[in-house]
Amino acid sequence: MDSINIHEAKTHLSRYVEEASAGKEIVIARGGRPVARLVALETRTTEPRRLGLGKGKFQVPADFDDQNRSAIEAMFYGSE
Secondary structure (H helix, E strand, C coil): CEEEEHHHHHHCHHHHHHHHHCCCCEEEEECCEEEEEECCCCCCCCCCCCCCCCCCCCCCCCCHHHCCHHHHHHHHHCCC
16 A cells, blocks of 8 residues: 655546556555545446346337327427
């Protein structure tokens, strides 16, 4: 675990981010006192979602595109 001062962290931020993403922990200090820690985020290894999980669980009404048509038109074009 390395300790660096804030000025050095600002000057070489890209390098320290690369080191942290590689697994190194970096402590940032102000006036010799540790104030922050730079570490890599945990990576999530999730599987992609499968298509069709909701098949057969609900139905879209046949008139779906026409539902509330007058209210929507009134919002866009004003009341007639």
